[in-house]
Amino acid sequence: MVDSLKTQEGPEPPGAGALFVGTADDIPHFFGSCVHRMTPKNQVAIPAEFRAACQKRVLAAGFMLRKDAADHLNLYPMPEFHRIRGRLRAKLESMDDQDRAEALLREWSVRTAFLPVDQQGRVTLPREMLAAAGIKGPGLLVVGCDLRLVIWDAAARAESGLPEGEYGQWLEANRRGIVGL
Numbered sequence: 001m002v003d004s005l006k007t008q009e010g011p012e013p014p015g016a017g018a019l020f021v022g023t024a025d026d027i028p029h030f031f032g033s034c035v036h037r038m039t040p041k042n043q044v045a046i047p048a049e050f051r052a053a054c055q056k057r058v059l060a061a062g063f064m065l066r067k068d069a070a071d072h073l074n075l076y077p078m079p080e081f082h083r084i085r086g087r088l089r090a091k092l093e094s095m096d097d098q099d100r101a102e103a104l105l106r107e108w109s110v111r112t113a114f115l116p117v118d119q120q121g122r123v124t125l126p127r128e129m130l131a132a133a134g135i136k137g138p139g140l141l142v143v144g145c146d147l148r149l150v151i152w153d154a155a156a157r158a159e160s161g162l163p164e165g166e167y168g169q170w171l172e173a174n175r176r177g178i179v180g181l
Contacts, residue, residue, distance in 0.1 A: 028050065028054045028058065028077055028147075029144075029147060030050050030144025030147075030148070031144045031145075031146065032049075033141055033142060033143040033144065034047050034049075034141075034142055035142075035154050036139075036140050036142055037137075037138045037140070038125065038137040038138045038139075038140050039122075039138075040138075041124065042124050042125045042126070042127060042130065042137075043118075043122045043123070043124050043125075044122060044123060044125060044151070045120065045121050045122045046059075046117060046121050046122070046123060046149070047142055050142075050144065051121050054077060058077050058078065058079065059121075060117070061077075061078040061079075062114055062115055062116040062117055062123075063076060063077060063078070063081075063114075063117065063123060063149075064076045064078065064081040064112060064113070064114060064115070065112070065114075065115050065123075065125065066111060066112055067111040067129050067132055067133060068111065069133075070134070071133060071134055071152065071153075071156065071157075072133055072150050072152045072157075073129060073130075073133050073135065073150070074145075074148045074149070074150055074151075075115070075123070075148060075149040075150075075151060076147070076148045077147075077148075080147045080148065088108065092104060111129075113126050113129060125151070133151075133153075134153060134156060135151065135152070135153040135156075136155075136156075137153065139153070139154030140152065140153065140154055141154040
């Protein structure tokens, strides 16, 4: 059983617990966030709301975990991962230096892991990827970022993020281009 961490790991990040999930083109879209506890075996439940958006075949296919940034991990449903991989392959195949393209593909592959979903809806996060992202747990902030889930160390994320007001300023400056207002 995965426990919620509401206050055990310090202040909850803004918006934590507000979830919205939908699907388009058989690919789940995730929005919102929730805090979960990672077990001593590095297992974490895919949030129930996120699992509900995934068709059974999407869950059965598992997820791909990517280490793309210094402080978090990205968890992709297989259909979205295959689209990303296809774009990567096309870009690499168009490079003049195929030795460099092969080296880039190897580096990209090292930062990727397949994660099957167990019967309880959990995935096991590889220790080396957790360490590389600075995720100590046990509290994890799972954030829905449209076509992927982003996994942060809950305590570390509560101390980081954009400076107060920066997002609001950016949104106000870009509102017309984003929402057409």
